[in-house]
Amino acid sequence: MKVYLDNGSTTPVLKEVVEAMLPYFTEKYGHPLFIYSLGRESYDAVEATKEVIADTVNASPEEITFTSSGTEANDIAIRGVAYANKSKGNHIITTKIENPSVLRVTEALEKEGFKIDYLDVDKEGFVNLTQLKEKLNEKTILVSIMHVNDEIGTIEPIKEVGEILETLNYKVYFHVDAAASYGKIPINIEEMNIDLLSISAHKIHGPKGIGALITKKDVKITSIQHGYISLFKLKPGTENVPGIVGFGKAAELAFKDFNSNVAHMTKLRDKLIKGIQETIPDSILHGPIGDKRSPANVNFSFKYVEGESIMLYLDLRGIAVATGSACSTRKLEPSHVLTAIGVKPEVAHSSIRFTLSKLNTEEEIDYVLKELPEVIENLRRISPIKPGAF
C-alpha cells in the first residue's frame, strides 16, 4: 500500500486540474498580452481565474497577483511593503515560528537596517498577543503572522491580530502567510482585516510553480522584481497561463466541498492521533488539540529514535512523511518551530509530521497505525539512546 502523508510539503495534482490545464499548453497557448484571438483567450482565462481565487477569500479580482510560488508571494509582500513604507518606519513584527520563506526575508531586511521583532509562542504554538501589543509602536509598518503553522498545525488568532491592528491610531499593514491553511480553514480578508495574503497552488492539489499574493487596493507596496511588462505590476514576465488555470481549478475543487473535506480530514487526523497515543509509548504530540489545530496536521515525537530513520523505514513500507523541520530536510538543525515551543533538541530530532489531504482514506490511516508501531519498536530496539536518557 502507498500512503502519502506529506501533503503539507506538496500534493498530487488532481486529474481534473491537469485536464483544465492541458488545452493551455497545446491549443490555447497565446501570450495574454496580445490582442489577437489566441492572446485574448489566454487573457480571459487569467481574468476568470483571478475571480475564482478572489471569491475564495472575499477579495476583489484586481487584488490578485499570480506569483511563481508561495515563497515568492511572501518575499514580494514583505520586502515590497518594507521598501515602500520605510520613510514612515523601519519596524516589522513577525513570529519565531514562521516558515523560512518569511524568516529568510526578515533576516535579509535586518541586514538592511530594518528592526524585526520575533514574537514568542506558547507551548502549543499560539502567538503571544500581549507581546504583540507591547511591541507595536509608531515605527511599526508591518505585522506578518502565518495563519496555520506548517509544522505543528496551530491555527493562529488572525482575527484577533487584525482587530488589534485596526484599533491603532496609525496604520500597520497585516500580512498573512496562508500557504498551510488555504483550502482547509476559512479565510475572509475583510473580516480578518488582512492587507496582504500569500497562498500556493501545490498545497491544494494544484501545480507547482504557481502561487498568489492578494494585496488590498490601498496597500502601499513597491515592486521588488523588475522586467518585461505583464498583467501583474508586482510580478513581471510572461504569465504562467496553464499554471494559473490549474490553480483556479484546484481552488474551485477545494472550496466546492469545503466542509465535508474538512470534516473528513479532521476525522482522519483524530483517528491517527488517538491510534498513535494508544499504541506507541513515549510518543509526544506537538501542537494543540481540537478545533484550534489544522484538520490536516499531526506531529509526534517518538522518543529515543531519529526522525530521519523513522521516515526512511516508513518509506520502505510505502508511507511518505516529513521529519523535524519540514523545511530543512537536508540540514541537521532541530526544527525552529519545535525549539520555539520549548521542545528539547533530542526530542525535536525524533519528530514526524503527518499531513493529510482530502484524498487520504481511513484505510490508509489503518495501514499507518499498523506499520508505524512496528517501525518505532524496531528502531528503539537498535537505538543507542535508551529510555531515561532524556
Added chain:
Amino acid sequence: MKVYLDNGSTTPVLKEVVEAMLPYFTEKYGHPLFIYSLGRESYDAVEATKEVIADTVNASPEEITFTSSGTEANDIAIRGVAYANKSKGNHIITTKIENPSVLRVTEALEKEGFKIDYLDVDKEGFVNLTQLKEKLNEKTILVSIMHVNDEIGTIEPIKEVGEILETLNYKVYFHVDAAASYGKIPINIEEMNIDLLSISAHKIHGPKGIGALITKKDVKITSIQHGYISLFKLKPGTENVPGIVGFGKAAELAFKDFNSNVAHMTKLRDKLIKGIQETIPDSILHGPIGDKRSPANVNFSFKYVEGESIMLYLDLRGIAVATGSACSTRKLEPSHVLTAIGVKPEVAHSSIRFTLSKLNTEEEIDYVLKELPEVIENLRRISPIKPGAF
C-alpha cells in the same frame, strides 16, 4: 487555415513535452528536497534536466538555476551581479535594443546609483563595438547584451564582445539574454566567454512559467530573492518540477534536429521576405538579411497603415502576428528597437513582426502571402494617411 507566426512571443507546447510533464503532476509529485522515494524521484528528474540544459550550451549542471521565466533570469543575473560587485564599481554597459526585461532592471539600478551606458546600434541593429571599447573602464562590472534581438532578428557579435572583455586587465562579467536565440542559434558559453546566460522554455515549445539562468562557477553574485530553501541558491521556493521536466524535453527536441530545424526556418523566412517584397509595395524590411539574421524572424513596416490594424485583420483570417514593439502591446509608444535603428515613429507604428518555429510549414507561408497583400491593400484604401505623407 490557422497560422501562428508569433513564436517570438510564445510557442505551443509540443505533445511530447506535455507527455513528459504529465507523470510529474499526478504520480511523481514528491517534493524534491525530501529524501523519501517520491522526493528522490523528483530530485533525480531535476538533476537530469540540469544535465540536459547544460549540455546544450556547453555548461556544467551545477551552473544551472531554474527560474520562473527568462525575465526573472535577467533580473536575478543583472541585479545579482550589480549588488555583489558594487564595491568594485558601479558601471554597467548594455544596449539600446535590449528586451524590456533587461531595460527595466537597468533603469531600476540607475535609480539606485548605478551608472548605465546604453550602446548605440547601426541601422541593422548591430551593436557598436568601438563604442563598447570606449565605454569600458575599471568601474565597469557588467556588460549585458542580447544574443538575438527579439524584434528585428539581429544576431549580435557575442563572440567578439566576449573576446574584447577577455583581453581587459580587469574582470567584467558578461551576461547574455539568449531568450530569442536559444534553440535556434548555437551557443557555447565557453567559446563565447559568457559568464551568465538567460534562457526560457516557452520560446522553444516548452511550458510557460519556467526559464533558466546559467551562471559560471566563478561569478560573484548575490541572491536578490529570499525564502524557503530550494535546490537553487538564487531562486528560493518549491521547485516547479513538471515545468523543469518540460523544459528539458523541449530543449532535447530543439537540439535533436537542430540543423534541419534551422534550415527549415531559414527557408520559410526567406520565402516570406521575398514574397512580401515582390507583392507589397512600400514595404520596408527591418534588420539584417542573410546569416546574421535569426532564422525565425521577419519584420516589415507596411507604410501608411497601422500595425495594430494589420494584426487585427490578419487575426480575422486566422493569422497571428505581433506588431510594433512586441513587448509593449497594450501601449502606444513606437518600438524602442525600431527607434534605435533610426526608423521614424510613423513607420515604426506600421511594423509587423512574423516569428517562425520549426512547426511552421510552407503552406502556411503561402497562405500568408495570399492574405497579407489583400489586407494591406484594403487597409491602405481606407487609410487617412496617403503615399507621400512621409
